[in-house]
Amino acid sequence: MSAYEDGAACRRHGLVAPARVDRWPNFGLLALMVAAGGLLSGVFLSFHYAPTMEAARTSVLHLQERVTGGAWLRGLHHWAGNFAIVLAALHGLRLFWHGGFKKPRRALWVIGCLIFLVIVGFAYTGYLLTGDERAYAGLGIMQAVAGSTPVVGEAAARAALGGDAISSATLTRLYAVHTMVLPIILVLLLGLFAYFWRCLGPARHHADTTDEVVPLTDYALRRDLIAGLAILAALVFFAWKFPPAIGPQADPIGPGAPDAQPEWFLLWVNELLHMDSLASIPNATFVLAGLVPGLLVALGIGLPLLFRNPERAPGKRKPELILAAVILLGIGILGARAAARAPATDAETTTETSGGETGNGPGDNSGSGADSDAETLNAAASTILRKFKCASCHVIDNAEDGGDSGPMLWRFGNKDGIPKFGDLYTRAYFRAKVGDPEKFWPDTGMVYAKRAGPMTPEKLATLERWFFDGAPTPKSGDD
Amino acid sequence: MTQGTPSSPAPKHRTGNQPDTQVDTMNRRGFTKRLAKMFGAVFGAIFGLPAVATLADPVLGGGASKWVDAGTLAELAPGAVKRFKYPVQAGWETREEAGFLMRAETGDEVVAFSARCTHAGCKVRFKDDEFHCPCHGGVFSRNGDPIAGPPTVPLVRFETRLDQDHIKVKA
Numbered sequence: 178m179s180a181y182e183d184g185a186a187c188r189r190h191g192l193v194a195p196a197r198v199d200r201w202p203n204f205g206l207l208a209l210m211v212a213a214g215g216l217l218s219g220v221f222l223s224f225h226y227a228p229t230m231e232a233a234r235t236s237v238l239h240l241q242e243r244v245t246g247g248a249w250l251r252g253l254h255h256w257a258g259n260f261a262i263v264l265a266a267l268h269g270l271r272l273f274w275h276g277g278f279k280k281p282r283r284a285l286w287v288i289g290c291l292i293f294l295v296i297v298g299f300a301y302t303g304y305l306l307t308g309d310e311r312a313y314a315g316l317g318i319m320q321a322v323a324g325s326t327p328v329v330g331e332a333a334a335r336a337a338l339g340g341d342a343i344s345s346a347t348l349t350r351l352y353a354v355h356t357m358v359l360p361i362i363l364v365l366l367l368g369l370f371a372y373f374w375r376c377l378g379p380a381r382h383h384a385d386t387t388d389e390v391v392p393l394t395d396y397a398l399r400r401d402l403i404a405g406l407a408i409l410a411a412l413v414f415f416a417w418k419f420p421p422a423i424g425p426q427a428d429p430i431g432p433g434a435p436d437a438q439p440e441w442f443l444l445w446v447n448e449l450l451h452m453d454s455l456a457s458i459p460n461a462t463f464v465l466a467g468l469v470p471g472l473l474v475a476l477g478i479g480l481p482l483l484f485r486n487p488e489r490a491p492g493k494r495k496p497e498l499i500l501a502a503v504i505l506l507g508i509g510i511l512g513a514r515a516a517a518r519a520p521a522t523d524a525e526t527t528t529e530t531s532g533g534e535t536g537n538g539p540g541d542n543s544g545s546g547a548d549s550d551a552e553t554l555n556a557a558a559s560t561i562l563r564k565f566k567c568a569s570c571h572v573i574d575n576a577e578d579g580g581d582s583g584p585m586l587w588r589f590g591n592k593d594g595i596p597k598f599g600d601l602y603t604r605a606y607f608r609a610k611v612g613d614p615e616k617f618w619p620d621t622g623m624v625y626a627k628r629a630g631p632m633t634p635e636k637l638a639t640l641e642r643w644f645f646d647g648a649p650t651p652k653s654g655d656d
Numbered sequence: 657m658t659q660g661t662p663s664s665p666a667p668k669h670r671t672g673n674q675p676d677t678q679v680d681t682m683n684r685r686g687f688t689k690r691l692a693k694m695f696g697a698v699f700g701a702i703f704g705l706p707a708v709a710t711l712a713d714p715v716l717g718g719g720a721s722k723w724v725d726a727g728t729l730a731e732l733a734p735g736a737v738k739r740f741k742y743p744v745q746a747g748w749e750t751r752e753e754a755g756f757l758m759r760a761e762t763g764d765e766v767v768a769f770s771a772r773c774t775h776a777g778c779k780v781r782f783k784d785d786e787f788h789c790p791c792h793g794g795v796f797s798r799n800g801d802p803i804a805g806p807p808t809v810p811l812v813r814f815e816t817r818l819d820q821d822h823i824k825v826k827a
């Protein structure tokens with residue numbers, strides 16, 4: 178064993194590092210940096226948040242839209258959390274590739290895995306706190322998964338919720354975990370990590386078997402600092418360009434969110450829960466959302482015990498690599514499938530192909546060609562409506578669900594007094610209002626889903642045609 | 657492993673691709689240090705600025721008073737005193753605070769007081785034609801002047817005006 182690895186060099190010279198620097202920055206250090214940013218921004222976010230069902234979303238919205246710097250603070254916090262997951266995962270993958278989980282770094286690997294779990298725990302509890310429909314859906318899944326635990330299910334669900342239903346007690350305990358419990362655990366784990374890391378230093382390249390060390394201060398610190406600056410720039414860019422969304426207020430007795438996807442790192446579990454072929458497994462919820470992720474976590478942590486051969490070169494560790502590849506590929510495919518199903522994505526493609534203005538009014542509708550035109554128009558309009566989340570506030574055209582904070586938009590009205598859309602609004606009003614609701618009449622609070630992108634003239638024309646000129650479906654042809 | 661002597665530090669081990677002269681090492685150290693400082697400054701600015709801005713926001717904003725409706729003159733008999741409520745925008749909430757309206761014995765003049773005691777901020781109550789503070793026994797006259805106990809300053813008055821029959825208070 179080299180002087181580097183048995184720590185003798187450290188005792189002689191203080192902190193040391195391998196003299197041969199490989200070309201990647203230290204992702205672990207970068208993860209630590211963004212995690213520090215997450216903690217720091219979190220401290221100040223907590224000044225503006227109330228963990229109750231009534232106030233949670235309002236307080237977040239207030240921060241984001243009324244408080245100077247609030248949108249920045251929340252955006253940075255959100256993206257710092259996501260970046261930390263990605264960087265920590267990259268760090269783990271790199272270590273795995275170079276056999277960095279093997280002796281003498283086994284303890285570091287286990288602690289590192291636990292740190293990764295805590296980082297994911299931050300992101301998970303964080304996204305459940307916003308008090309909007311999406312968070313509410315996530316809380317429902319948390320309740321169901323906890324409740325599906327064999328034997329102690331009911332107790333687990335109550336422990337998770339702080340009672341028998343999703344309530345302010347639930348938000349308060351998640352907030353306590355997010356801001357008290359997890360930071361304390363993180364700091365303890367980092368301390369333990371530092372203790373073991375002290376004389377081992379950064380993991381070396383698998384081919385580096387030499388004795389050469391340099392003082393740590395020289396070791397690639399410049400490269401890591403430059404990479405750190407790049408990561409900070411990326412963080413600012415993401416916080417600026419992709420601010421975290423906040424949806425409609427959670428309403429426990431309302432119709433629920435039209436699309437309630439969890440955070441990206443949970444999509445693969447959600448996809449498992451979605452698969453019809455797996456639904457027949459006994460207690461599928463627990464098996465798929467509890468047991469499977471739990472076993473994978475155990476596998477990850479137990480890696481150093483499972484693969485004890487000291488070989489570090491990837492070429493000589495086929496079974497390890499194949500196992501990891503299969504698992505990562507599986508998770509990747511599941512996640513990609515879930516992402517592909519998200520409405521925002523499919524709306525994009527449909528709208529662009531069928532949203533064009535073809536200029537036919539109601540009088541042109543005749544024969545089968547008109548039917549297919551009407552279908553095309555319906556499809557185009559419904560993707561736009563879905564993408565812009567109109568149904569969060571409006572009941573549109575006699576739909577089953579829809580929010581009630583905006584007026585009902587029924588193209589053909591009904592006999593019981595809901596007026597026809599064309600009687601309520603003029604085309605000019607429609608174009609001005611729907612074209613740019615925040616500018617035209619900000620007081621109504623009408624805003625589009627952040628992810629929807631701009632309301633282009635083509636989309637506006639499609640909607641106008643659908644609302645004003647669309648033909649009723651044959652069955653309800655009383656208009 | 658044998659211990660190295662204290663006078664033979666790391667350079668013995670520094671091999672590999674970097675040149676190993678004293679001057680070069682110094683330069684690189686200096687550069688790394690400057691880079692570390694720059695990184696610290698950027699990190700501090702990115703997270704520090706929004707933190708300071710959000711902390712300062714409620715301090716610098718707020719304090720705006722608005723005309724609020726406090727009922728009609730007809731509901732307030734000459735010489736009578738009654739409570740009124742006014743909204744205060746605070747953080748993400750609109751809270752209600754209470755004040756008192758006092759109509760002069762003769763004429764239409766209406767005075768509006770804050771219900772906060774000028775001693776240490778407790779809410780005063782109207783009793784026996786005086787305002788009494790429960791905290792340290794302060795007493796104010798119906799005109800809001802301190803007449804007993806620790807308060808030395810009159811109750812805070814709000815601007816009022818009559819709009820048709822409605823009493824408007826700038827609270």
Ligand code: FES
Binds near residue numbers: 775776791794806
């Ligand atoms: S606060 Fe009113 S007397 Fe002290």
